[in-house]
């Protein structure tokens with residue numbers, strides 16, 4: 001069975017545009033089959049690495065490409081790999097993070113379901129670079145189809161000798177495990193993921209030690225996002241200079257943006273970093289404007305954990321630096337579009353409910369704070385807001401920010417803070433008039 | 445025994461691949477959930493037996509993960525995403541629509557024990573919103589017509 005998510009992609013554009021690569025074959029229903037993948041140039045980079053590159057050469061090439069992690073934090077991938085101690089006698093592990101649960105994000109699933117071998121090839125190269133002989137992909141539990149596709153691809157890769165013992169006569173051994181999770185957002189956070197993979201409750205760990213030193217089973221471990229890893233074979237095949245020629249100087253390469261909410265063409269779009277956010281929303285080839293002929297109210301550019309932008313702020317490049325300058329973040333690249341009929345209190349309640357639900361409960365500011373946020377925002381939305389509630393929310397946010405074990409606490413706070421900053425009048429209106437300024441009643 | 449010999453076999457094979465058997469708890473719970481439809485103390489015991497990890501540790505992990513129901517549900521567990529992208533495209537009205545169609549409230553099961561309706565957090569399908577998961581399958585880009593069709597088909601199949 002070939003299964004794939006019905007989400008729209010810009011694969012057609014990727015086919016004709018040499019610069020785009022991740023999506024080149026995702027609309028080909030045969031791409032998940034290893035023969036087709038190989039006919040499209042698959043596993044060439046893997047063979048090249050095994051036959052002619054040392055692990056440190058691989059790390060140097062990936063470092064030189066400037067690619068940064070696509071899972072949210074944007075840490076340079078090659079630099080992260082170089083933190084793995086070379087002389088450690090312990091086994092090393094690579095984990096592909098396919099927990100994909102940041103609201104708005106739906107890109108890794110497309111790669112896994114429509115081009116699973118590209119993920120395996122990237123994982124294999126990363127494993128070789130850090131000296132790992134057993135690699136894992138941690139797939140969120142609900143993605144049953146992704147797990148089936150990855151498992152099938154893995155079996156094909158074993159059968160063709162791309163995985164297993166003495167791969168292609170190189171003397172290098174590599175095994176793979178497809179692991180499925182239990183539907184918890186926090187398990188996308190790398191230290192919670194490690195606990196989860198060890199069979200524990202998925203709660204974050206205090207750092208240091210960082211996973212590169214003491215991760216899975218207290219051994220050196222690298223955790224990378226699906227999209228980061230799927231990019232690696234292209235860097236090896238075409239070289240760091242080619243990769244650096246894409247995107248902007250400080251944010252090289254391409255990135256998949258998941259576009260959702262009130263746009264005419266929601267979907268996943270691969271574009272060079274630095275691509276205009278406005279264009280992504282309005283261009284007929286991409287979002288094709290706000291749905292229902294409504295006006296734009298705001299945008300979350302990088303997944304539900306990143307601050308809102310207002311319509312005046314969307315003339316901005318989609319890259320790490322420009323979005324930060326604009327007061328938000330690139331995050332996971334999930335662009336969520338809100339039209340003028342969206343009540344900001346209503347939207348904030350949806351977000352704060354999520355973070356309260358997903359807090360792992362390990363540290364007090366997040367465990368208690370997310371509960372209070374949901375409660376207070378909930379009562380404002382229900383028309384029972386009290387004078388001073390907005391200031392109360394701001395104070396709680398201040399007490400969570402920067403005081404938690406993992407970044408989920410910050411993630412819960414940042415969109416709310418920006419929602420108050422940009423639309424304070426609307427919050428006050430809601431409290432004083434005991435109702436929404438605009439009513440969010442969306443049909444389906 | 446609740447778990448079939450096939451499930452136990454699968455769980456054992458899984459566990460054998462990991463450096464530590466305890467890592468197989470989640471995959472084992474998944475296998476059990478797929479067979480039974482929910483988890484229970486008896487299942488934790490059986491998994492414990494199969495992979496050689498104390499039942500308490502299996503239970504400890506299992507109770508953390510909301511994806512696995514801990515009580516029996518209807519034959520079809522309807523899980524509507526109520527997170528932000530889906531809400532913008534009508535998740536609230538989708539839930540209301542299902543409540544009316546099935547004549548139950550969110551969290552309840554129909555009298556014929558066919559459908560249980562719950563809402564869940566983002567399922568990673570935001571650009572094909574609104575969406576729901578029924579048992580293990582995703583249904584995306586939903587419209588009232590599509591929902592009718594799906595319910596109709598499931599009723600016939602059962």
Ligand SMILES: Cc1cc2nc3c(=O)[nH]c(=O)nc-3n(C[C@H](O)[C@H](O)[C@H](O)COP(=O)(O)O)c2cc1C
Pocket residue numbers: 068069070071072073074075077097098099100101102185186187188189190191223224225226228229406407408411
């Ligand atoms: C609450 C939380 C959830 C996260 N969820 C994911 C996720 O679903 N997928 C992912 O790749 N990274 C996620 N991350 C980031 C990971 O911790 C980690 O930085 C990332 O997987 C590293 O890979 P990269 O360097 O390739 O980006 C999450 C982080 C936090 C704090």
Ligand code: SF4
Pocket residue numbers: 186203204358359360361362363364366367404405406407408409410
């Ligand atoms: S910030 Fe929240 S999710 Fe992270 S460790 Fe603390 S309680 Fe857990």
Ligand code: FES
Pocket residue numbers: 103104105525526527528529530531565566567568569570573575
């Ligand atoms: S918000 Fe519904 S699937 Fe992501």
